[in-house]
Amino acid sequence: MPRIEKSHDRPWLPKLQPFSRYSAKNAAFYHSAEWKKVRDLQLMQHPICQECERLGRVTPATVVDHIKPINEGGDRLDQRNLQSLCETCHNRKSAREGRAVRLCPPLSAPRQTNENNNP
């Protein structure tokens, strides 16, 4: 019996780009001497995870996070845009942001209308 292969394409969903926050352009930045200097300074000044601290927990910070992601226009080196996080809090924040990107497609994305259904 012939089978019709099902397509896994879902054109109604925005394309998911899980690693878009870490593009090749950003990878070069994260290896730069100026980032390492700012990162080390941030961890020295704020050695405790700031998210855990807000919840009354004391956890050593290991990751410096951009509060507003640099791909969304956040300043790369301004300490006001940086926070010290533990890996767990950083992964949780990254997952939330990835989900937010998927749930909120860019406003410039073409909208589907019923006009395309006309013969």
Ligand SMILES: [Zn+2]
């Ligand atoms: Zn934490």
